[in-house]
Each structure stands twice: as C-alpha cells, then as structure tokens.
Amino acid sequence: MTRAHEHGAAAQPEGTAPDAATTVARAAAHSRRAFLFKLSLALNGAVGAVLAVPILGYVLGPALKKNASYNAWVSLGPIADFPEGETRLVDYRNPVTMASDGATGNAACWVRHIEGRKFQVFAINCAHLGCPVRWFPQSKLFLCPCHGGAYYEDGARASGPPERGLFEYQYTVAGNHLLIEAGSLPTLATEACAKKKPLIQIAPQDAAADDANPARSS
C-alpha cells in the first residue's frame, strides 16, 4: 500500500514540491528497489537456466539417444520360407514399439536368398528419399515409385536419383531361422544397421562368424 501511494505521489509533479530530505530518502529507496529488481531478474534467469535443463533434456531426448541402441535381433522366420534364388517381401514387427504405434510399428524388408546360408536383407526404403521400393523378379530390379530410382538384385544402384545402393540389414542364421538386426527407420544417417553388434545370447559363435554379411564386409 505505501509503495503504491509513493508511486502515485511521484507521478504527480504538479503537487507540492517535496522537501530535500524526502527526496533523498526516496532516491535511496528507489536505488534499493532498482537493485532488488535487477536481483530478481538475475534470480529468475538462474531459475530459468535450471528449468531449461529438464525441458531440453525432454525435448532432445530422442535426438540424443544413439540409433543403434534401439536395434535388436528380429526373427524373419525359418529359412525354409525363403527359396534359394528368390527375393521376397517379409513383414515383421519393429522390436521397439509403443501401444500408440498401431500399424506404423510394422516394418517390411526384402529378403534375397542367394544360396545356402547366404542372404541379403534390404530395407524397403529407397536410399534416395525413403519411398518403398518394389522388387520385379522378371527384370531383376528394385524400382522406386517416387522418382524412379532402380537397383539391381544385389541392391547395387542401377539408375535414377539414388546416390548409393539399397540399405542392408545385418543378418544371421541361428538354428534354422533368419534374423536381422533392425530397430530404426533406415535413412542415410542411420542406415539399416548402424553398428555390428556381436551376437552373444542368440546365435552360437560360429554362426555369427561365418554369416558375416558378404556384401557389407566388402
């Protein structure tokens, strides 16, 4: 109340001239208040900085997490499902999903069974801008519907805007099952398999060793 009253008085210069003592007192009080105001700003700045930590951590969380950390080995089914010399579309459920993902938690990949235990597993996402490529066994080509990128049966770039071949997943054959390491959307930054993780729990050591993907290691 008093402060408001003082302000009101200060705003009316036509009132009676205040005597010297009050002016000095008011000026002293003013500089004290101005200092307190600056201090309160600094205090809020500090609180804001502290507050920014959890907010930024929350917002940037998905950006800071390593993509490879989402990856896990997913079974695509028994190898008997993949006739030798053929390339087939296989659906699987992404290893990391949430209840709200719905159908978007599904994923698909192209499995090419070369021979024996040799496979190639390609992402359906075009290496250009990510549209779903389709396999045409007659012309042995993957064609992209978006800008006409084309890839040969081994995933190598054939023509069109893509600058590289199809993304490939790491795979392994464990028992009679074909497994791939999947988990994040394949893009130029993530690729299909970010880093090769040794298969400890799932596959026996020797399987992991001789199934090292030939195309990747070349």
Place this chain on the structure above:
Amino acid sequence: MDNPNQRKRPALKVFEWFDSRLGLARPLTEAAQHPTPERSASWWYVFGSAATVLLVLQVMTGILLALVYTPSAGEAWSSLQFLNHDVTLGWFLRAMHGWGSDFMIAIVLIHLVQVFLFGAYKFPRELTWIIGVFLLLLTLGMAFTGQVLRFDQDAYWGLGIGASIVSRFPLIGGPLVGLMLGGPIIGGPTLARFFALHVFVIPGILLVLVGLHVWMVLRLGINEWPMPGRIVSKASYAHEYHEETAKNGIPFVPDAAWKDAVFAAAILLSVMACALLLGPIGPTGQPDPTIIQTAPKPDFAFLWIYAVLAYLPPSLETPFIFIAPIVVIGGMLLLPLVAGEGEKHWSRRPVAVLMVAVIAVTLGTFTRLGTYTPWSPIMEAWSADTIPTKYLQDRSPLEREGALVLQNKQCRNCHALGGAGGMRGPALDNIAARMTEDQMIRQVLQGGGNMPAYGNALNPAETRALVSFLMTLRGKNLQPAVDSSRQLTTGSPEPLPAEQGDAATR
C-alpha cells in the same frame, strides 16, 4: 448528458457497464475509423483481411475436428474415417478445413505478390513485411503438419521423405531425424509431435504474429496507392503520408471495409462450395509400412518441391536442399532492408515484375509437373497397359515374342507405347527411327542415361526377340535409323534392319 442517460435503453446501459471497465470502445472505434488513403480503398487491398478471416475459419473448424480426431498413430486414420462416414456432417467439416487451408495458402501468396508489386513493403512498413514472411512460412508449416495429421499412406511416406531429407544434414543428421520422429521409427510419438506443432505451437505463434502484423498496419496506415514517379524517402515519407490521409483520407470503417467484408464473404462461400462439391481431402490408404503398393505424393502446395527434388542431379541435391531455403527466405527477409526506399509503382520496377513472373511460371510449371509426375515409373503399367494392336498386326512370331518380353520385363513402367505407360524414359513408338539395332542392343544390355542395364535380366533369345520387336516401331512411315559410320566404311547402308522394317510396314 445526465438527462438522456436516464432514458437510455437497457442494452446501452449494459454496454456502458462493460466499457467503463474495459475502456476498449474508444480505441477500437478509432482504430476502425483510421483514415485510409482514398484510392487504397480498392479491391486490390482485400487479400490481407481475407487471409485473417480464413485463419479464423481454420481455427474454428480445427477445434471442431479435434472433438473427434484421435492423435494416436494407431487410431488417427480410423478416426478420420469415422469423421468422414459416421459423424453427422463430419465430412463437411473436414472438407472445409482441408479446402480452407488450400485457400489460405493461395490468398496469402496473392497478398504477398500484391504487397510486393505495390511496393508496400518499403519504409516504414519493412517490419510488417518481415513478419509477413514469417506468417507465410507458418502458414506453409500448418499445411505440412496438417497433411501429417491426415495420417494416411501419403502422410507416412511423406514423413519418411522428410526424415530422409533431414538425415542428409551434415554431422547432426541422425539426431535431427530422432528429434523429428521422436523415436527410432515413424510412429506414435511422431504423430503426437506433429499434433502438438499443428495445434499448439504453430497456431500460437501465428496468432501472435498476425496480431503484430495487423497492429502495425493500423499504426503505420494502409499503404497509399502507388504512383509512378512518387519516390519513397525516409526523410519525407511520414509527412507526405500524413498529408495525403489528412487531405483525402476516408474512414476505414465503413468506407473502405465493405470491400474487405464482401470479398471475405465470397471467399468463405467459395470454401464452402469446394467442400460441398469436392468433399474432404483423403485420407488415402492406411499408414502401414508393410503396404508398399503406394506412390506417395505431397499435397498441392508442396508438389513443386517434390518436382524439384526429382529433377535435381543427385550431386546437387543435398546442397540444394539446405542452401536454397536459406537463400530464398533470407532474400525475402532482407528485401525491405535493401530496397526500403525509391519507386513503389510496378511500372517503374521492371526487375520486380520480371521476378514475380519468372517465379510464378516456375512454381506453376513444377506444380503442374508434380500433378502427373513424369519422372515416376508407373508400377502397374507392365501388367495393366496392353500393347496397341496395330503394333502386333502382321508381325513375325519372333517380333510378337519380343512384344511379350517388353511387357514381362517391365519396360512399360518407364516407356510409353501408344500413349500408355511410364514417362520416365522416352516413348518407344518410333524408337527404330531413332536408334539402330546395334544401339538398341547396347542400350538394353548395358543401360545408360537413366536406364538400368538389363544384361542380367535378359537371355540372348529374349534380347533378340525384344530388339526385333523394337525395330518394327517406326512411327508413321519414318525411315529406320541408320548407322552412318557403317555406311562410310562399307559403302552401303546396313541391310538387315531396313529389310525387316519394310516387311513390317507392308
């Protein structure tokens, strides 16, 4: 004052009760009646207010849609189906919101062009223009995020394209993809992010900036009608404008505002007409990445970007994607700062007019191309489009076999015959008039240009059949292509294809 006060009607009393507390009546009346240069009360000056009216329409229809829409990746698509088919007039609200957004982009663009051509961005309205540029970007941001909320196949793969573009960012591409998607894949958190952007973040900024934009229009006055030879200078403009409005200014309401109101009504009616006649936009197929039979396409406003991305040479793509927007947006923002004075009239600014014309034609052409995507293979053409019978009549068995090879090997996906098929490669109707047999064999087996090599996909018999069929395709009585180098060395034209061609045309 006191006597009539006692006889006041109750409505007026209520009004005064509020206004004595709000104190808004006077400033609002003053704002509404601010003097407008007489000639500026023109049909050319109605686009800004129409854009604002459309924004209000979008906010209203958006809130109504949010009553039913479920921003969850698993349910969004079916909630749109529910809106379209089961909610009374849900389809109409969706249609209004969708067409309203198209209209809003169009009106905002027209407004921008008008302001540019009338020199209205010059001193002292530079900041009004700069904020306007942000309003355009936010409007496009609303359109893009809105297209994502229509969580269908196009939205899903559109997000994939967005993620692929972002992933090309040097060094931080990966984290940026994570930030955009909210997780490792396009899914629940992705849609939630775009929902928050579309419903809270962008509209919030948009409304604040529209407020500032309108405030500045009121504060600085509506741009006077440009006259050739009347130069804007920072020293004298304020004085001149004041003089002009004092001399022949008219109150904005009602003398000028009636045109804005009529135009806004016409626009609202047009949105309603489009909604009624053309219906809601989408959703297309379900957002299930295992359904790969799709050729995703962005909404109308972004078709030109889609076309540019298709035509850029691969090596230029990444630099272009990241540098071009900075140049374009930076140029627009700097425009009033570098050209804040001088002529306003378009007849004295040929470069400006030329720029508008070139940009409009370019955007129009790319958008047009984006509507029929000649660069995309038509994935079903090989099994859906038949070979015109005239190309099969009087052909040898080998040539007909070749026609079968042409269909079976998906050549039609990229090459048209008789006007049907892909347009990615050249039409084949008169291929034999352009290429010799040798050239065809080499092109088919080794590829080149934009064509993959078919060496591994064709056996020698198939190649022979295919080429012999292609050799019959010479259009209307065109001469077969001849290898002139062979003519020089042997002294006679290549005999075989010429004879075959004759046999075929007989």
